[in-house]
Amino acid sequence: MLFIICDDLNDYQGVFGGHPQAKTPNIDKLAAMGVLFVNAQSNVPVCSPSRNSFITGVYPHVSLDYGWTDLKKQPVLKHNKTIMRLFKENGYVTLGTGKITHGNVEADWDQWGMSLANNYGPLYFDGENKIALPTVPYPYSEIGAVDGSYGRLSDAGISLGKNGEKGLVYGWSNEPMRYINDNDRDLMQDELHAEWIVKKIEELEQREIKQPFFMGVGFVRPHTPMHAPDKYFDMFPIKDLKLEHWKSEDVDDIYWKNNFDPELKGTRYYKTLLESYNGNRELALKHFLQAYLACVAFVDEQIGKVLNALNESEFRDNTIVVFTSDHGWQMGEKNYLFKNSPWEESARIPMIIKTPDTNAGLKVEQPVSLIDLYPTLMDLCNLKGNHKKNKNAGDLGGFSLKPLLVNKPHKWEGPNGALTLVGNYGIKIPTEKQNFSYRIKHWRYIKYSNGQEELYNHETDPYEWNNVATDLKYNNVIKKLRKEVHEIINN
Structure with a gap:
């Protein structure tokens, strides 16, 4: 295995x-x-x-x-x-x-x-602290050495692998990583x-x-x-890079800001x-x-x-x-x-x-x-x-x-869809009041802590641009997916 x-x-x-x-x-x-x-x-x-x-x-x-x-x-x-x-x-x-x-x-x-302890990184060490690479622009660099850093290894400059000098280190351990160039470096x-x-x-x-x-x-x-x-x-x-499909008004019909602190990381x-x-x-x-x-x-x-x-x-x-x-x-x-x-x-x-x-x-x-x-x-x-x-x-x-x-699948014994929990509230509120996202073959249903809902039709809306949860013609879909989520949570 x-x-x-x-x-x-x-x-x-x-x-x-x-x-x-x-x-x-x-x-x-x-x-x-x-x-x-x-x-x-x-x-x-x-x-x-x-x-x-x-x-x-x-x-x-x-x-x-x-x-x-x-x-x-x-x-x-x-x-x-x-x-x-x-x-x-x-x-x-x-x-x-x-x-x-x-x-x-x-x-x-x-x-x-x-x-x-050595897994993250390599991180950039400036001689005193672990920070973002020098090439990362401000203020994104202020996020820190982990989430606030991106770039080439060469952006860190030459590091001889000695303790206390500027350069790359392995994870939280401060163990130095030797880097001269991409062909002459530690792994x-x-x-x-x-x-x-x-x-x-x-x-x-x-x-x-x-x-x-x-x-x-x-x-x-x-x-x-x-x-x-x-x-x-x-x-x-x-x-030459192509960006993901995006439209500026995509946030107009979502309820994230009503259920989460707008200063959360994303x-x-x-x-x-x-x-x-x-x-x-x-x-x-x-x-x-x-x-x-x-x-x-x-x-x-x-x-x-x-x-x-x-x-x-x-x-x-x-x-x-x-x-x-x-x-x-x-x-x-x-x-x-x-x-x-x-x-x-x-x-x-x-x-x-x-x-x-x-x-x-x-x-x-x-x-x-x-x-x-x-x-x-x-x-x-x-x-x-x-x-x-x-x-x-x-x-x-x-x-x-x-x-x-197998090529001719046997009967699937599991639920119709897959359940995701976005647990930003921790254990402060009951399970049924957490934020849940539920994906079936053609739909994604989201139920927020305050009861607000989002519904996306993946057959016609693969980028989840149009929340149709308030469209009355999808009432039966909403009811069905609510029931399925409830059954998984309370099984």
Whole structure:
């Protein structure tokens, strides 16, 4: 079992069609060999609770995990077994590296790669503090070293890899990263993760005892700070870039500002970016988009290294591969630049599953979500045992995707759609008063905390420009989707 997850990766891959200029040959190749879920969704579009949820199989509205609580300390989920733990209990050797969860459960892994403290970045260190790259314009640079930084590695200047000097450092650890030029430098974190996985595949081939394995790798790109070597930026010249479809009045019929603080990151980041380019929306977003596409191309290459190593090994034909992301990212749609929103760009994720007997190239339109991965892996690998450590654990919320992995799909036992919770209120208000987004094949329905609703017809409105929730002719659609959301929440 090989599990690959990226961070903040939306549908900007060739096979998912999110951006026409995206360059992702390795992800595209995997899709051609596996099953592509074109309507997969995140259950909560922000890093920590999303990962805590799918790694335990428990919905966020069940665990009430909406923020950045360490998995080992979350009041409900600390009583659940991670999927790695269940594999380990079933005789698998577990190996992992990168960002898979926030707060690693060390006992779940037989072998672990890079320290979590080193994952973010590389960050720019000015000799005293970690800040944005010097090339990032003000005031966007004031957002900080992580979310406020994007650009080429070369923008940091030469760094000899000595403590206390200006230059690049690994994550929060302040460990210096040597950089002279793109051909003379230390490896970035995701390169080190890929290298580690490749090495472990080679080692597994040399074992005398043939024990099955669960191998997990969490790539950090394209998460901010969006830094990558020059060659990836050179793939996307600013003058040639195409921006996402957008219309200025798109915010006129949404209820975000009535339910969320307008100074939350997504809206604030968008306004700050435009301010940094003197209000020139096109120029501002093209600079940001260039960095995002560069980081996507960079991580695709690392994924390719891992997949090539697997395909050249003895495990090629008997290994299940899962590729996905924790959530998406909005690139200025609805004047929003971040994740953690209820709309398509933030909630939709890439998902590919390849099994030895998968029908290669199959596209599944049934909306599914990350919550379905836990029961799917249990089903595909015939894992035995309870997913709970004790009675205080949360119940499994998803359904096995195995029936959808064949050319003539069996009956899907799961719900009609996929549920996403935008939990900015935390546990301050009851579950039913949280903000929910629900995606079925042709519709997206959003129910805000104050009762306001949005409804988008994806057959005629793929960019979610026209909220038709107040149109009386869609009353029956609204009632049906309200009922389905209620059933999932209260199941």
